[in-house]
Amino acid sequence: MTEKKRLSQIPCWTCALVLVALNLFGHPDRTLAAEQLPVWLKDLPQIQLPPQPKKAHAVVLWDESTVTVDAEGKITTSITWAVRVLSREGRGHARASVAYSTDTDKVKDLKAWLIRPSGEIKRYGKEQTIDIAAVANDVYNESRSRIIDAGDDVEPGATFGYQALLEDQGAFSQFPWFFQGAIPTRISQFNLRLPAGWKAESVTFNHANVEPKVSGNQYSWELRDLPFIEDEPSRPSLLSLVPRLAVSIFPPSGAKAGTLRSFPGWSDVSQWLTELGHGQDASNSAITAKVKELTS
Numbered sequence: 001m002t003e004k005k006r007l008s009q010i011p012c013w014t015c016a017l018v019l020v021a022l023n024l025f026g027h028p029d030r031t032l033a034a035e036q037l038p039v040w041l042k043d044l045p046q047i048q049l050p051p052q053p054k055k056a057h058a059v060v061l062w063d064e065s066t067v068t069v070d071a072e073g074k075i076t077t078s079i080t081w082a083v084r085v086l087s088r089e090g091r092g093h094a095r096a097s098v099a100y101s102t103d104t105d106k107v108k109d110l111k112a113w114l115i116r117p118s119g120e121i122k123r124y125g126k127e128q129t130i131d132i133a134a135v136a137n138d139v140y141n142e143s144r145s146r147i148i149d150a151g152d153d154v155e156p157g158a159t160f161g162y163q164a165l166l167e168d169q170g171a172f173s174q175f176p177w178f179f180q181g182a183i184p185t186r187i188s189q190f191n192l193r194l195p196a197g198w199k200a201e202s203v204t205f206n207h208a209n210v211e212p213k214v215s216g217n218q219y220s221w222e223l224r225d226l227p228f229i230e231d232e233p234s235r236p237s238l239l240s241l242v243p244r245l246a247v248s249i250f251p252p253s254g255a256k257a258g259t260l261r262s263f264p265g266w267s268d269v270s271q272w273l274t275e276l277g278h279g280q281d282a283s284n285s286a287i288t289a290k291v292k293e294l295t296s
Contacts, residue, residue, distance in 0.1 A: 057090030073260030082161030096162035207243035
């Protein structure tokens with residue numbers, strides 16, 4: 001009996017049961033993929049957005065960064081971000097990008113998901129991640145980026161989201177936070193977790209002062225429903241237009257925090273730079289001998 005005849009003999013009621021099961025429970029592969037979505041991303045594809053300007057080709061649904069500082073000054077940053085692509089012109093926004101420095105940082109995790117309007121889910125991991133230099137015109141540069149680009153897979157109405165984990169052993173104790181880029185942003189949040197006895201101070205630019213919600217040693221700054229910023233001839237840079245924060249942290253007086261340095265004022269910055277440069281111009285016998293060799 002041919003395969004075609006064998007299939008034709010399956011009772012109609014069996015086919016009906018299969019169809020009912022698929023309607024009730026979804027396709028097995030799709031259900032499995034949905035279970036693999038992180039909690040923060042699961043409901044974002046169902047959010048109804050208000051009408052957007054014609055030139056706004058995408059909307060950021062969720063933009064959150066949580067910075068955790070331990071008593072030794074090690075910094076861990078967790079990033080969650082999601083965008084709704086509204087048109088073909090907005091496909092370039094379906095992109096995960098994590099900047100890091102090779103001498104002080106480590107990208108511990110980067111993964112992303114694309115949820116199509118049909119509900120189909122595509123997951124991105126290490127195999128789809130590329131690592132590139134932050135600038136292309138240097139012989140050597142410690143600034144790099146890890147990137148997942150889903151632009152070729154996305155379609156209007158799709159939701160793209162990613163999460164990343166970054167460890168930092170850097171020297172600076174101030175964190176910048178841009179609440180948005182040029183496209184509309186629904187929710188933007190910066191969170192900070194500090195050891196006991198530490199404190200944080202923030203300055204807001206291009207917006208009325210944003211006061212943090214404080215619970216113990218945890219701080220949270222949030223803005224919602226930020227509008228589209230149109231690109232116009234001779235428009236000021238986004239640095240001068242979008243709401244942003246500078247958050248400085250300070251350990252208890254006299255406490256050491258690894259390589260992390262606090263700068264309460266410009267005199268502290270000057271002292272730090274002086275320490276970095278002190279003795280760097282001093283000569284020694286090896287340098288003197290090499291100079292004589294090269295100039296003889």
